Amino acid sequence: MNYTENYKGIKIDVQSVHLDINESTQQEIRSAIDKLSKFTHDINAVDVYFKTEGSGGTAVSVVGMRVGIPGPDVFAEEKGEHWIPLLKDVTDKLVRQLKKLRQ
Template structure:
């Protein structure tokens, strides 16, 4: 499922092949933007990638997030099992990169 939205002037592009993005996840993505906006006002775009590979006990899930800001974009990725927890983690990683680049 691919999903695009404009939230507070930020273009959100979510790509999740073979997965449905629930309302809870969409809401959490908006929360991520609100959190990122506290550290930079120049967010143009947010790309989120959900990926699930394998089956059963060997399944791996990954979330990647690219924050489009002036200058070089920041990107973070996290592997785990909880989509919301992984979103929070990649948001925190991107915040650290934004703070480092200021």
Template sequence: MNFTENYKGIKIDVQSVNIEINAAVQEEIRSSIDKLSKFTQNINAVDVYFKTEGSGGNAASVVGMRVGIPGPDVFAEEKGEHWIPLLKEVVDKLVRQLKKAK
């Protein structure tokens, strides 16, 4: 499932391979962008990637997020079990990168 959305002037591009992204995860993506916007006002685009690595009992969920800002983009990725906690961890990593870039 892939979808593109314009949220508060920021282009959001979500890509997921054979994974259905529900409304709760979509809302968490929007609130993540709100949180990131507190640290930089110049976000042009956000790309979010959802995928599953491995199979069966060894499967791991992976979330990656690229934030397009003037200068080098920031990117973070996290592996785990559940989408929303992974998204929060990725956003925390991105916030640290944005603070360091200031």
């Protein structure tokens, strides 16, 4: 499932393989953008992807996020079991990168 939306002037593009993005996950993505916006006001696009690597008992969930800002974009990815905690971990990684860029 893929979907695109405009949230507070930021283009969000979400891609997922064999996964439906429900309203609660969409809200978590918006919350992540709100958190990132505290560290830079120049976000023009956010790409989020959800995928599963492997199969059966060895399957691992992967969440990645690219934040489009002037200059080089920031990107983070995390692997684990559950989508929402992974999304929060990715957001925290991106916050650290944005803080470094501001220094």
